[in-house]
Amino acid sequence: MDKVSARNISSELEEMVLTGHFANGQHLDETTLAEMFGVSRTPIREALQQLVTSGLAQKIPRRGVFIKNPTAIELLEMFEVMAELEAACVRFAALRISDHALSALYKANEKCELSVQAGDTEGYFQENETFHQILYQESANSFLRAETERLQRRLRPFRRIQLKLRGRLGQSMAEHKAILDALSQNKGELAAEEMRKHVSVQGEKFHHLIASSATL
Numbered sequence: 675m676d677k678v679s680a681r682n683i684s685s686e687l688e689e690m691v692l693t694g695h696f697a698n699g700q701h702l703d704e705t706t707l708a709e710m711f712g713v714s715r716t717p718i719r720e721a722l723q724q725l726v727t728s729g730l731a732q733k734i735p736r737r738g739v740f741i742k743n744p745t746a747i748e749l750l751e752m753f754e755v756m757a758e759l760e761a762a763c764v765r766f767a768a769l770r771i772s773d774h775a776l777s778a779l780y781k782a783n784e785k786c787e788l789s790v791q792a793g794d795t796e797g798y799f800q801e802n803e804t805f806h807q808i809l810y811q812e813s814a815n816s817f818l819r820a821e822t823e824r825l826q827r828r829l830r831p832f833r834r835i836q837l838k839l840r841g842r843l844g845q846s847m848a849e850h851k852a853i854l855d856a857l858s859q860n861k862g863e864l865a866a867e868e869m870r871k872h873v874s875v876q877g878e879k880f881h882h883l884i885a886s887s888a889t890l
Contacts (some may be wrong), residue, residue, distance in 0.1 A: 679722035683711055688831035689720055691730050691741060702731065702739045731830040749832065757873040758830055759822040760806065761866040764853065766813035776857065779805060783850050792841045793833030798843055799834050805850060809869075842890045846872070 678777075689697060700845075702722060704715045711718070721740045725731040732742040744752065767775075782805040789798035806826070810819045837843060849872040856865035 680717040680724065683707075683713070683717055683721035684724040686711075687725055688728065688730060689741070690833055691725070692835050696741045698741050698743055701737075702741065704738075704819070707832045727827050728831050730831060743836050751872060752825060752829055752862050753832075756822075756825050759818065759825060760809070760873050761870040762818055763809050763813040763815075763822055764857070764869040765862045765866040766815055766818070766862060767809050768865050769856055770814045771812040771857065775808055779854060779857070782808065783847075783854060786847060790847050793843075795834060795843065796834075798846075799837055802837075802846065802850075821846045841874075 682725055689816075696702070702725075703723070704718050707718045707722075708715045722731065722733075726733050726739060728743055730741065731739050733739050743819075785801040786805065789795075789800050789801060810822050810826075813819055837846065849868065852868040853865055853872065856868055
């Protein structure tokens with residue numbers, strides 16, 4: 675039985691892609707990767723599919739999976755749309771969120787705070803995803819949620835790596851608090867604007883992402 679899950683392998687592959695271990699256009703050979711991770715080819719196939727879903731690779735029929743990183747313009751455009759989708763989720767959530775879900779948001783944020791204090795980027799990333807997923811769900815709009823989650827999967831590796839920028843964890847934490855404050859006061863438009871700023875890639879964050887992508 676494979677001891678390493680496809681999800682863990684996918685996360686490691688994402689990190690390797692974003693740090694320049696693989697060249698843009700490079701073929702990802704299942705057998706070679708299976709030997710590298712000490713697993714069978716089954717979890718490798720699953721991990722490669724996740725890489726394709728995230729947009730970091732493309733599958734070419736009868737040829738295999740190849741690294742394909744988005745251009746700077748494509749990345750910026752995706753983050754612009756993501757910011758608007760998540761802002762819409764929060765705007766709807768402000769009207770529809772339950773007390774239980776609001777409590778869950780605070781708990782997720784508390785766990786984020788613990789990760790910040792521990793300097794645990796990966797732990798923060800996981801709790802941050804929980805925070806955002808609750809808001810997608812509480813929008814109570816299944817179409818919006820599906821579209822948001824689809825783009826979220828594509829941007830997931832880039833959202834993870836930008837958290838490694840010095841000072842970004844604390845900044846992200848402050849942005850979460852601003853969103854929660856607005857939600858708790860039933861200020862939907864303010865909450866949406868705070869979310870838009872939270873997700874938007876601009877300034878130093880964007881340059882960091884581009885620098886990471888440029889090594890591919």
